[in-house]
Amino acid sequence: MVTRSRLVRVLQSPGRRMGAIGGARLVPCHAISPARCFATSVPRLLSQSQAVQHLARLTSETYPGLARDAKYASLTADDVAYFKNLLGGEQAVIDGTTGGAEDDLKPFNEDWMHKYRGQGRLVLKPGSTEDVSQILKYCNDRKLAVVPQGGNTGLVGGSVPIFDEIIINMSRMNQIHSFDEVSGSLVLDAGCILEVADQYLAERGYIFPLDLGAKGSCHVGGTVATNAGGLRLLRYGSLHGNVLGMEAVLPDGTVMNDLCALRKNNTGYDLKQLFIGGEGTIGIITKLVIQCPQRSAAVNVAYFGLESYEKAQLAFREAKKQLGEILSAFELMDSRTQQIVHKIKGEERPLEGEHPFYCLIETSGSNGDHDYEKLEKFLEDVLTKEIVVDGVVAQGEGQAKALWSWRESITECIGHGGGVYKYDVSIPLAEMYSLVEDVKARMGEAGLIGETEEHPVSAVVGYGHMGDSNLHLNVAVRRYDAKVEEALEPFVYEWIEKRNGSISAEHGLGLAKKKYVQYSRNETVIGLMKQIKKLYDPNGIMNPYKYI
Amino acid sequence: MVTRSRLVRVLQSPGRRMGAIGGARLVPCHAISPARCFATSVPRLLSQSQAVQHLARLTSETYPGLARDAKYASLTADDVAYFKNLLGGEQAVIDGTTGGAEDDLKPFNEDWMHKYRGQGRLVLKPGSTEDVSQILKYCNDRKLAVVPQGGNTGLVGGSVPIFDEIIINMSRMNQIHSFDEVSGSLVLDAGCILEVADQYLAERGYIFPLDLGAKGSCHVGGTVATNAGGLRLLRYGSLHGNVLGMEAVLPDGTVMNDLCALRKNNTGYDLKQLFIGGEGTIGIITKLVIQCPQRSAAVNVAYFGLESYEKAQLAFREAKKQLGEILSAFELMDSRTQQIVHKIKGEERPLEGEHPFYCLIETSGSNGDHDYEKLEKFLEDVLTKEIVVDGVVAQGEGQAKALWSWRESITECIGHGGGVYKYDVSIPLAEMYSLVEDVKARMGEAGLIGETEEHPVSAVVGYGHMGDSNLHLNVAVRRYDAKVEEALEPFVYEWIEKRNGSISAEHGLGLAKKKYVQYSRNETVIGLMKQIKKLYDPNGIMNPYKYI
Structure with a gap:
């Protein structure tokens, strides 16, 4: 993908100044999306053969210590009839309670990595907040366990059942309700696909303040429920700052309507924050208001080699200082990752020679010429100061994508062995x-x-x-x-x-990290979290066996 | 302050192009702080004569409907002895329980507007988190009501007592603990004064992501407890995104240590968010970790006139689009505010002629030349499109400050009548x-x-x-x-x-807005807030009679 001929070398050796390169002026890439990152977080061995299995091992077998909690009721024919009557049409209910329907249930029971597989027999697809409220109220009264599900793109087994939890899939609630083209506030259903929302915004000159590899499948509601970080966090900050309003349904069916579309609203506890990263354990997010920034007209990407991690830190500091408001990504890669990518992909490396570390930086701004000038000056500076040994700057959208692709292919290439x-x-x-x-x-x-x-x-x-x-x-x-x-x-x-x-x-706890949370949170904080869980979900019906 | 000779007129009438001005190139202002805004929110009549009284009316007289809740214990000599023993030295306890000490108590009982005056007889100044924990545990066991107090610069009566609540003043906990010059994360005590923290950061090329008029007095902990908005929100977002970690003491003395200094940490409910804007009703914030951005090297300010509010909206939209990442303030003023400022201050107005609306915009960026070029282009564009009628751009720091001062003096001038x-x-x-x-x-x-x-x-x-x-x-x-x-x-x-x-x-609820919260929050949400209050503070000792 990345070949020398497609890259303009603007830096070649320490001490050689940018000005000496000549003719290396780059055409800024206009209006391209930041490239995607498919970095995964699989805490256990995931062999290639396992990854391509058509049916994953049952989660209950992988985690033999887990047992179905007898406090939960089992689905009856009456329950199913109630849900079918509530949701109407066939497309809203997938019923495997009387056997069969395996193929239909499979995509809802299993995660995309084929690492977790639950035994759910019923999928409900509510079409409205009122549907969600009725479903949860019924389940809470009957003590039927549920698992809320967005695009099912999570990495920690949080969005699929373990035993027979009812799957509440949000895909039918996928409308964009309104967008304020002056303030940038977007009101949409939780089941909207992130890429669809971002495309809608792109047509209006705006950008979703979050981007991640799974954008083509993941739901906006799921990204909020898992407090996804992704590629734009460095620039636009976390969802805790970007979610302006939320509508969520609590386990007892209560609808918490806090759909404020304003940047400032200091009228009481900001309860919606508990649902950001709550992983569907205290309620189901049904609608959101997102603060969306203006889309950058210009994007530039550079890739360079450094002789130590200390130099990488210095480069990051200089990038923050000199690129300031336009810095939108700063990625680190060690030499071995680059050797592996080169070996597996068989393509020429972006830089000749071997360096202990490599960085990829991206700038996004409103003026391509200004951005390029800042980037050029920055690169010249870090080269002169011998912070950076060698580097290239992408010329045009194709090269920028190629550099991002090189960065992103690390995950895949490492798994080849x-x-x-x-x-x-x-x-x-x-x-x-x-x-x-x-x-x-x-x-x-x-x-x-x-x-x-x-x-x-x-x-x-x-x-x-x-x-x-x-x-x-x-x-x-x-x-x-x-x-x-x-x-x-x-x-x-x-x-x-x-x-x-x-x-x-950034990937949350789900099932995978549940038993390790004490390494990042002390006993007091975990105790306070459990108190919140108990307050909102006293019957424990929401996404059981996971989280804290 | 703002005189014509000190301002370079870069725009004069619709259709006149920037390019025709000639020689109007501005020297960018380097490293100046954004100007302050003293906008207040006094929901009731505040006459000038009242504002200069030396002793405000007792809050209990202004709000005769309020009565001291008999469930709270009254301070005894044993209580005072306990606190004196706990906190040691004289400077940590102000004791007026046996009469006297009026002058010493006054600044802690009364707000800076002389609008609220409580009847507290005891001020405690803890020197450590452990002190705060011991104080709250004791008060909770004894059912002694308390009011947490930072710099006491609030506008809604939230930081002073109403009756005899014990004042827990955080001014002695004012240390900056650490700063990571690569990541920009700052660890500091809640009692640090905002300006002190910002100055500390300025020396290191960073900026506090929040600025407000009271920065010289307000505590960082107070700004977080009230979720202050201020002047940098447009650029750096809300504290919900910028507070990375927190240590807080709950009413029962439990220390919630969640001092994470990382931008990404998805390991459970983000409980600290409840304390951001919680106004000291569920605990006392003792330490914070703040994500601080790089300080901008260049700041530019422009002021212009528009013929309608619709045009002001268009100008804002264009500013967001064209100035994008460098836009740091967009202020609106109507014509009458400008007439009043002119009349009261007797100074020449920044623009000749009368326009229905005026806007002040500020840009902050890493490159003054680039920023000025963007601003120039933007102004030329909005002038050509007849969105803006006339305008000036500040030349240098002095003029920028003068324009900000003109904007800020509105509040004071309006009160003159x-x-x-x-x-x-x-x-x-x-x-x-x-x-x-x-x-x-x-x-x-x-x-x-x-x-x-x-x-x-x-x-x-x-x-x-x-x-x-x-x-x-x-x-x-x-x-x-x-x-x-x-x-x-x-x-x-x-x-x-x-x-x-x-x-x-942005000013919170305190006492002033408590009875109006239902206009911005529905019954369900208010009910859920009360549930949180009850969960954390079952005895209701924290900042009573206020908030929700």
Whole structure:
């Protein structure tokens, strides 16, 4: 994808000034979307063979310690009749309670990674907030457990059932209600697909303040319920700041209408914040008001090599300082990730020579010439100061996409050798990359890592959203080996705990991280969280067995 | 302050192009702070004479419907001895329980507007989180009511007692603990003064993501407890997005330590959000982690006249589009505000001629030349399109400050004629200014407004943070008249309710807005808020008689 001929080399060696390149002026890319990142967070070994299975192992088998809670009622024919009567048409109910319907149920019971598979027998697709309210009220009265489901693109098993929970799929609630073209506030149903909403905004010169790899499938409501981070967080901040209003249905059917479309409203506790990242455990989000920024007319992408992680930190600091308001991404990749991508994809690398670290930066602004000038000056400066060793700047949209594609293909390429232990974590920047080094050293000491077949581990690599202190630690293995897992856990979690890091930066808890939450939250805070859960969902019907 | 000779006129009449001005190139202002705004929100008549009284009327007299709740214990000598023993030195306790100490207690019992005065007899100044915990635990066990107090700069009577609540003043907890110069995360005590924190950041090239008129006195903890909006919200977003971590003490003494310094941490409910805007009713914030952006190297300010509110909306839209990432303020003022400022201050107006509306815009960016070019192009464009009639751009820091000062002096100048009814509200932009027109019409129909002495109302004006849909509606009166109040309320609140606006955009509820919250929040949401209050503060000791 990325070939030398398609890239204009603007930096070649320390001390060589930008001005000496000549003719390297880039045409800014206009109105392209930031590229996507498919970084995943699979905390357990996910082998390639497993990933392509057509039917995942039952979650209840993968987690034998989990048992269906007897406090939940089992679905009866009367229950099903009630829901069919409530929701009307056939397309709103998928009923497998009397057997069969396996193919119809499968996409709702299983996650997209084929890692989690539940045993739900009933899918309900409400068409309105009132439907959701009636469903939850009924389930709460009957003590029927439910799992709210958006686009089912989560990475921690949060959006599929484990046993026979009723699946409440929000895909039918997918209308965009209004958009204020002056203030930028967008009112839409929770079941809207993120890309559809973003496209709607693009036509009006605006952008959704969140972007992520799954945008073509994920629901806006799901991204809010999981407090998704994604690619635009560095620039536009978190959903806690960008969700202006919310309508949600509580487990007892109460509709909490807080659809405020204003940036400022200081009239009481901001309850909607509990539902942002609440992962469907205290209610179902039905509508949202999102504060949307203006779409940038110009996007530029650069890729450069550095000799140490310390230099990468310096580069990040200079980028923040010099690119300021136009910096929209700052990604870190270590050398091994680049070697692996090169080997697997067989394509020429963006830069000649070998550097311990690589960064990809993106700028988005309202004036392409200004942005390019800032970027050029920044690159010249970091080169002169020997912070950066070598670099390229994309010329046009095609090259920008190619550079992003190179960055994004890391995840896929690392998995080619067998399997990968993946951790999606946040660590204060100063120590962020040390986790990779320490894990590598630990694998070395245990004799688990090496170039030859007898070593289960082939590589320990790190990459991620440096701008958000968000690291993807990947341990690539040739085969599953209990010794690797023992060496990794709880070591990795304890390491993160010591640095006040987060064991789940952006993917949430779901089922996968439920038992590790104490590494990022103390007992008091977990206790307070459980108090909230009990307050809103005393019968525990919402998304059971998961979260905290 | 603002004289013609000090302003470079870059726009003079519709159709006259920027390019024709020549030599009007401005020297960008480097590293100046955005100017302050002293906009207040006093919901009741505040006459000038009242404002300068040395001792305000007791709140219990102003609000005769309020009675001290008998469920709260009264302070005993044993209680005072306990606190003195706990906090040690004299400077940590102000004891007026045995009479006297009036002068010492006064600044803690009374707000800065001299509008609210409580009857507290004991001020405690904890020096540590552990102190706060011990104090609250003791008070909760004894059912002693407390009022948490920061810089006491609030506008709604939230930070002073009403009866004999113990004042817990946070001024001794004022340390900055750490700052990460790469990520920009700042860890500090709640009692730090905002300006001190901002100055600390300025020395490191960073900026506090919040600015407001009271910055020289207000505590960071107080701004978070009241979810202050201020001047940088348009650019940096709300505190819900910028507070990364928090330590708070609950009424029973439990310390909730959630001092995460990371931008991404998806491990459970984001409980700290309840304390942002919780106005000290469910706990006391003791420490904070704030995400701080890079400080802008260049700031530019422009002021222009427009022929209608519709044109002001168009100008705002174009500013967002063309200035995009560098737009940091967009303020609206109607013509009457400008006439009043001119009359009271006796200074020349920034623009000749009369225009129905005026806007002040500020840009902040990393490159002064780029910013000025964007601003110049924007102004040329809105002039060519006849969106803007006339305008000036500040040349240098002095002129920028003068323009801000002109904008800020509105509040003070309006009060010169007697008194002012002030409302600080949010309304969707399309209808925002209609509130001013409708109130003016209503006053006219009732025969209450006019140029002569027999009319109690001299002017109905509107101005505010247009970029945040935040209007300051001011009704200037010659004297207090019950008919004016009857014509205003509940009319104004009902008007806002119909537009899904907010009756308190940024100043919170406190005592002043407590009884109006139902105009901006429905019964269900208020019920859910009360549930939270009861959960955290079952004895109701925290900041009683206020909020919801």
